[in-house]
Amino acid sequence: MAHTDSSTVERKNKHLTQTERGEIQGLHKQGLGPRAIARELGRPASTIKRELDRGSVEQLGSNLKVTRKYFADTSQCVYETNRQNCGRKRRWLMEAASPFLGWAVKKMLQEKWSPDVCVGRARAQGDWEVPIPCTRTLYTYIDDGLLDVKNIDLHLKVRRSTKKRRSRQHKKVLGPSIEERESDVDTRGTVGHWEIDTVRGKRTKGQALLTLTERSTRKEIVRRLSEPTAEAVNAALTDLFKGYGHQAPSIFQTITADNGGEFSDLHDWCQHQNVRAYFAHPYASFERGTNERHNELLRRFIPKGKAIQEIPDETIERAEAWTNELPRKILGYQTPDEAFEAAIQGAG
Incomplete structure (x- = not known):
């Protein structure tokens, strides 16, 4: 039996893409307001309103009047910066869990424990008064070079095909800022x-x-x-x-x-x-x-x-x-x- 009407509802709160931001810049330049732009893109008007506020900058025009203009590149940069600050903060977790991390590094280097054994053993003991990262987080710290342990120190890790990690941080520094x-x-x-x-x-x-x-x-x-x-x-x-x-x-x-x-x-x-x-x-x-x-x-x-x-x-x-x-x-x-x-x- 064929279903003619779909009951699937489009997920809300989807993030705007860079392409959509370019379309918003073009439509806004034509003089369209948030509601008109929202109808064109099929987005809530509140989303467009927040986007225009986020990506608008003040400019001094030829008539010496200050105006606000929306730029897709500016908004994309703000969005990417905000995304980097989302979630639990790595720096805070590493500082709070430093006693455990020091103990885990010693176990991995001296006793050849795996990261999972370190995490599992510490949680099983139940006497740690500091946060204990999960196994995946511990591997992430190793992949990113944040600990004194390298992948070559992990016996099983070097025998597996691992995904190459790349930092998304903008590293191209051509000269003074x-x-x-x-x-x-x-x-x-x-x-x-x-x-x-x-x-x-x-x-x-x-x-x-x-x-x-x-x-x-x-x-x-x-x-x-x-x-x-x-x-x-x-x-x-x-x-x-x-x-x-x-x-x-x-x-x-x-x-x-x-x-x-x-x-x-x-x-x-x-x-x-x-x-x-x-x-x-x-x-x-x-x-x-x-x-x-x-x-x-x-x-x-x-x-x-x-x-x-x-x-x-x-x-x-x-x-x-x-x-x-x-x-x-x-x-x-x-x-x-x-x-x-x-x-x-x-x-x-």
């Missing part, structure tokens, strides 16, 4: 502090654009790269420094980048040029908001999906000139070129 950046860079009080990024066309191997934006004057520099690699970025920066000659040290004092592979050698290059390099947090493009905004301006001339090698040099030069000759309200309706030249002359 943006948190170490000087206060005058944050306040835009002085000239010479730049944000850097690359603009790509099709998601295939090929050329890219290197963009640098000066934080105080909004001066924009665009250079074509043969490929989005660390070697190409360093070569373009070297040519750029040569073009400014003896003024380069005062014009380029700091450069803030993201954690992309094309900037993996940026810190070393900057050290040779007496420039300070800083790196934003993962999934925090808003920390380089000036450069991100200017990349959006470039997209008026360089649409997404079009290969950079298909774009003539004249178009790239025109796009760079347009951004630098556009009067800005935040600059008192000066152009970035005018503000940059005035700042350089004043510094000189």
Whole structure:
């Protein structure tokens, strides 16, 4: 007999995926409210409301008004951080169970006991006044290198095929964090502090654009790269420094980048040029908001999906000139070129 009506109810409280967060960002950008977005995604309105609160950041617009915008990358980063703090805290458990762990390590190394025997024996005795981790947790501590016991010390463990464990912690550290950046860079009080990024066309191997934006004057520099690699970025920066000659040290004092592979050698290059390099947090493009905004301006001339090698040099030069000759309200309706030249002359 066939059942025409399903009685299965969709499980509630399912976590939003990164794809759904991208859809929320797009729908929110179109002006839809939490209820309208919830109907589009088939989610409770309360879930969307909490998601928008979690992933929204304050931004200073060109009219000097502070607005809140939702970014999927920001919300995903907050979500992953919160997930790492879920459940029983490992550090607390290890500190509380340290007498047992010391005893278990001695038994495993000297008497060749297995982790399960240590846990089972301790619980059977019943005279431990500290928490006793389960067998799986004890194996986890060994796999993660938190104890003085290694897998090779466990006679049966090395004879079994074990799953390779990988830490999900973000370990790619390319240089000093943006948190170490000087206060005058944050306040835009002085000239010479730049944000850097690359603009790509099709998601295939090929050329890219290197963009640098000066934080105080909004001066924009665009250079074509043969490929989005660390070697190409360093070569373009070297040519750029040569073009400014003896003024380069005062014009380029700091450069803030993201954690992309094309900037993996940026810190070393900057050290040779007496420039300070800083790196934003993962999934925090808003920390380089000036450069991100200017990349959006470039997209008026360089649409997404079009290969950079298909774009003539004249178009790239025109796009760079347009951004630098556009009067800005935040600059008192000066152009970035005018503000940059005035700042350089004043510094000189």
